[in-house]
Amino acid sequence: MTIIPVFSSILTGIIVGYLLRQKKIVNKTGILLNMVIMLLLLFLGIAVGSNREVVTRFASLGLEALLLTLGGTLGSLIAALWLYRKVLHGPKGASHQSEKYNQKKR
């Protein structure tokens, strides 16, 4: 179960962060977070470099990554277009109408 330790780490952080939200020390978490990410990326590089399978299959892994990026990004672009047309434009008219409706009621 991957999710339990991951969730509990984040949840503990949320509780601690909420309790300390007025303290100046929480403003420093961004810097610390950045350093931890850099350290982990170094470890990630080590994990990737010491895995012969990954080094030899790098090109085909790159192709998989490209396909997944295309799918995911296009999916989100279509969702954004749909929202722009239906929701952001629709409700302008809709709220206008409901305003009129409210005026009539009054």
Place this chain on the structure above:
Amino acid sequence: MKQTALYLLLFVVGVAAAITGVLPEALQDDRISKGILYLLLFLVGIQIGSGKNMFRVLGRYGIKIMLLPLGTTLGTFAGVSLISLLLPDRSLTDCLSVGAGFAYYSLSSILITEFRGAELGTVALLANIMREFSVLVFAPWMVRYFGPLAPISAGGATTMDTTLPFITRYSGEPYVVVALFHGMVIDFTVPLWVSLFLSL
């Protein structure tokens, strides 16, 4: 951009060090990086818990502003699920965990490497870097064909930092708040979605 370059440099240094074999055995111990990973998640939690911005924005703009992060999430998962049909070696949940990085390549690839191995972790790293770069390169094209919300959706978790200047330029000033809010929401859902898909 500077930060991205520094991140990638550290990754490359790690790869080079491992390939040339200059590393002491102790550094390759899995438990060290796992410990640091939990520290990372704890810090991500502190940022979420201590930040008031998200709820303030939600109060001012109402629930409608939530629709874009929701659309981004569902659109991405739908697209990635379709691609998983083309990749017989990868399971649906593996593909979804890569998609759930939403361009937050550092966190998602670190998590995936820890729990699924370096192979899928590498795919996640590359895929999510490509997603961030797609906005840096194609933002004007996205706005022209998919409307002003498009580069925000495509930018995923990065729309509150690295891709924000591009969104401001091509979508316009009125979309800055939408982009900031979108980035914040997606950002904190990344570790949740990724770990969820990895544990399925």
